[in-house]
Amino acid sequence: MSDNQITSNQKDRFSIKGGVKWVFSIESIGIYVFLVALISFFSLMTRAFLTFDNFIVILRQVSIIGISAFGETFVVIAGGIDLSVGSIVALSGVTSASLVKFLNVPVPFSFLAGIAAGCVCGLLNGTLATRVKIPPIIVTLGTLTIIRGIAFIIVGGHTVFGMPVNYRVLGRSYIGFI
Numbered sequence: 001m002s003d004n005q006i007t008s009n010q011k012d013r014f015s016i017k018g019g020v021k022w023v024f025s026i027e028s029i030g031i032y033v034f035l036v037a038l039i040s041f042f043s044l045m046t047r048a049f050l051t052f053d054n055f056i057v058i059l060r061q062v063s064i065i066g067i068s069a070f071g072e073t074f075v076v077i078a079g080g081i082d083l084s085v086g087s088i089v090a091l092s093g094v095t096s097a098s099l100v101k102f103l104n105v106p107v108p109f110s111f112l113a114g115i116a117a118g119c120v121c122g123l124l125n126g127t128l129a130t131r132v133k134i135p136p137i138i139v140t141l142g143t144l145t146i147i148r149g150i151a152f153i154i155v156g157g158h159t160v161f162g163m164p165v166n167y168r169v170l171g172r173s174y175i176g177f178i
Helices: 008-013 016-023 026-045 052-061 063-077 085-103 107-130 136-155 165-171
Strands: none
Touching (some): 063 085, 085 107, 085 136, 107 136, 107 165
């Protein structure tokens, strides 16, 4: 059997059915034990940990990471890897905030510009990996540094603050109670 062939056992492991089996298997018990230990520890440290309000705060805190992880899931499923996600998120935010703060661009257009900046970065990564045939880990490791540097240069290493109210309102929007 060559290295490129996948056995039926491996195929089953990466299927939905195989994934569900793994979640409830003895192999995954350590994850659940660790989670219960963490929850127990923080619950003992403060009474506020197991409250509904704290649960909502935690969900809000991880929302950006969750959205990024959702997008990254498709890259991993396709057999790739993208190390530059955090830098692309930073550049998108810096682009949007800088346009509003320093160039007085209307908020909706600045948001579109931030999304466009992220799309251009993704297109660059995808083109280098698929058309130029550079391994995705090398491409994204390089663009991680380049894109983070561009974001740093745009703001001169400083935090962008004092944003207009309409920008902050959009950034603090809720979906339901989250």
